[in-house]
Amino acid sequence: MRPISRFTAWATTLATAVGATVVIAGGPAAxxxxxxxxxxxxxxxxxxxxxxxxxxxxxxxxxxxxxxxxxxxxxxxxxxxxxxxxxxxxxxxxxxxxxxxxxxxxxxxxxxxxxxxxx
Incomplete structure (x- = not known):
C-alpha cells in the first residue's frame, strides 16, 4: 500500500472542512x-x-x-x-x-x- 502524499492529506482535510461548512451554514460553502x-x-x-x-x-x-x-x-x-x-x-x-x-x-x-x- 502506498503512503498518502502530503497533497492528498491536505486535499482531504480541505474537503472535510468545506463539507462541514456546508452542513453548518445550510448552503453552498463556495x-x-x-x-x-x-x-x-x-x-x-x-x-x-x-x-x-x-x-x-x-x-x-x-x-x-x-x-x-x-x-x-x-x-x-x-x-x-x-x-x-x-x-x-x-x-x-x-x-x-x-x-x-x-x-x-x-x-x-x-x-x-x-x-x-x-x-
Whole structure:
C-alpha cells in the first residue's frame, strides 16, 4: 500500500472542512455572498444572464451579492460587471473575465460552474 502524499492529506482535510461548512451554514460553502434572480442586472452587482431566452424564478439575470466565489451550475450567455470585475469558470476548465464597467458574451454552450467576483 502506498503512503498518502502530503497533497492528498491536505486535499482531504480541505474537503472535510468545506463539507462541514456546508452542513453548518445550510448552503453552498463556495458562495461568498448571496444572490437573487431579477429582470435586470442591478447596480452595483456582478450578473450573468441565462442563455437561450430562459428565465429564472424572478427573471433571466442572476445578481451576485458580495465578493469571492459563487457556485452556479447552468448555461449563461452574457456577463455584466456593474460593480466589480469577475471571472466565469466553465465545466471544461476554461474561463472568461468580465472587466469592471463592461458586459460581454459568454459561451452559451458551456456549463458555468462558478463565478469569482474580484473585489
Amino acid at each position: 458562495a461568498a455572498g448571496g444572490g437573487y434572480w431579477s429582470i435586470s442586472c442591478d447596480s452595483p452587482n456582478a450578473c450573468i444572464r441565462l442563455s437561450v431566452g430562459r428565465q429564472g424564478p424572478g427573471g433571466p439575470f442572476w445578481n451576485m451579492i458580495g465578493c469571492g466565489v459563487h457556485g452556479v451550475s447552468d448555461y449563461y450567455d452574457r456577463g455584466y460587471a456593474h460593480g466589480w470585475a469577475f471571472d466565469v469558470h466553465y465545466a471544461d476548465r476554461r474561463w472568461d473575465r468580465v472587466e469592471f464597467g463592461t458586459n460581454r458574451p459568454l459561451d452559451p454552450n458551456n456549463r458555468v460552474t462558478s463565478v469569482d467576483v474580484l473585489c
